């Protein structure tokens with residue numbers, strides 16, 4: 001095995017593993033609140049709901065968000081094509 005082949009296989013394996021992770025667990029911990037859903041304010045150190053995750057403590061993984069975006073684009077294209085074909 002050449003070093004180029006090893007590097008390519010490593011990258012492809014990482015992509016497949018991340019894809020499986022996004023499929024099995026599409027949501028991860030929100031990094032700002034560390035999955036708790038609450039944060040301390042900067043000045044008074046009061047506990048408040050995390051604005052990034054709206055208190056859920058979870059955030060959609062970027063791979064899952066990209067997949068959802070691509071599905072939405074394909075869905076919109078199919079609807080536009082169907083609407084074009086429907087008109088005389």
Ligand SMILES: [Zn+2]
Pocket residue numbers: 030031032033034035036037038050051052053054055056057058
């Ligand atoms: Zn959060």
